[in-house]
Amino acid sequence: MTNKPSALYIHIPFCEHICNYCDFPKLQFFAALADQYLIRLKEELTALQIDHSLKTIYIGGGTPTALNDEEFEILLKMVWPYAQGVQEYSVEANPESLSEEKLLLLKKYGVNRISLGVESTDDRILKILNRRHTFKNVQEAIANAREIGFDNISVDLILGLPQVDKQMLLKDIQNLISLNVEHISCYSLTIHPHTKFYLDGIQEVSDDYTRELYDLIAQELKKAGFIHYEVSNWAKPGRFSEHNLTYWKDNQYYGIGLGASAFKGKYRYKNTNSITEYNAGRFLKSKELVTYDDDKTYYIMLSLRTIFGLSFDEYEKRFGEDFEKNHKESIARFVKEGLLKVENRHLIPTYEGMMILDTIIVQFMSD
Numbered sequence: 001m002t003n004k005p006s007a008l009y010i011h012i013p014f015c016e017h018i019c020n021y022c023d024f025p026k027l028q029f030f031a032a033l034a035d036q037y038l039i040r041l042k043e044e045l046t047a048l049q050i051d052h053s054l055k056t057i058y059i060g061g062g063t064p065t066a067l068n069d070e071e072f073e074i075l076l077k078m079v080w081p082y083a084q085g086v087q088e089y090s091v092e093a094n095p096e097s098l099s100e101e102k103l104l105l106l107k108k109y110g111v112n113r114i115s116l117g118v119e120s121t122d123d124r125i126l127k128i129l130n131r132r133h134t135f136k137n138v139q140e141a142i143a144n145a146r147e148i149g150f151d152n153i154s155v156d157l158i159l160g161l162p163q164v165d166k167q168m169l170l171k172d173i174q175n176l177i178s179l180n181v182e183h184i185s186c187y188s189l190t191i192h193p194h195t196k197f198y199l200d201g202i203q204e205v206s207d208d209y210t211r212e213l214y215d216l217i218a219q220e221l222k223k224a225g226f227i228h229y230e231v232s233n234w235a236k237p238g239r240f241s242e243h244n245l246t247y248w249k250d251n252q253y254y255g256i257g258l259g260a261s262a263f264k265g266k267y268r269y270k271n272t273n274s275i276t277e278y279n280a281g282r283f284l285k286s287k288e289l290v291t292y293d294d295d296k297t298y299y300i301m302l303s304l305r306t307i308f309g310l311s312f313d314e315y316e317k318r319f320g321e322d323f324e325k326n327h328k329e330s331i332a333r334f335v336k337e338g339l340l341k342v343e344n345r346h347l348i349p350t351y352e353g354m355m356i357l358d359t360i361i362v363q364f365m366s367d
């Protein structure tokens, strides 16, 4: 593998408040800490010596919009030399901190996609999550973004939240559809140790119930014209997340900032989760050689997550093996069971297949 990464991920770990379920690398915003962080981030970015065109850039978090306006402009200016000409440049934002000033800065520095952390459209549930926005803030943030000229907006929703029954979820979906956005991500709630939800004894919903929630979402979003293009992601035609497709196609990417991952050459890299370490200039936590077998596993696992599927030709080019021939019986069985289909020399998951992907992957691994 010698192709250079065409995607760049940048992590901004600061948040205005800490949500009760959150397990991302994040910390409470503190301007002095953020100032130092941006200095180190620039060092890490410069050291990459990116001398070619990138296709996508994604600034995520944390909450990039938790930075104050001055810091936010420092960040966008730092990325600007790499941003000119990229196909997709996304920034994550929280509705309450996506001010007009920040929107104007995003526009000025070439950002063309906004990913808004919505999580729920019920103000009572948002309080339980310890989110600081209301659904009205979401509507206002999107209206402001549209006015300033953003035509590619994504929102996300958490499934299986405490106290949210199917009727409330249906209302959430209808509210999201009413926002008229281009992209919707829905992730089921995972209870991570050390989070407030974990300490409060909140339980995850069962797999069967999660499946019922997915069925409801898939049905409603399909009616609204969204394409279910990845297990947890829906988009209007042509509005797939190009940056995330880099991961799902198992292509290489740069990643900088606290806790960020990267895949370059034959290695996968992971940065430190400690802000003390990071701000002292010690970025890297681990560097792992991707073996031939690991690479195959990643490729199968990731490519079957999307409707673009696993390409037999690319698999052969990459691994020198005939996937179709080597897994003939399993493919035939999954096709017969309606879990996979073969089209134009690609193995593509159906909706049913996406819902039990782990079983399919385990079978291919043990063939």
Ligand code: SF4
Pocket (backbone or CB within 6 Å): 014, 015, 017, 018, 019, 022, 023, 024, 026, 061, 062, 063, 094, 117
């Ligand atoms: S805003 Fe996002 S990153 Fe920050 S605490 Fe909440 S869920 Fe975590």
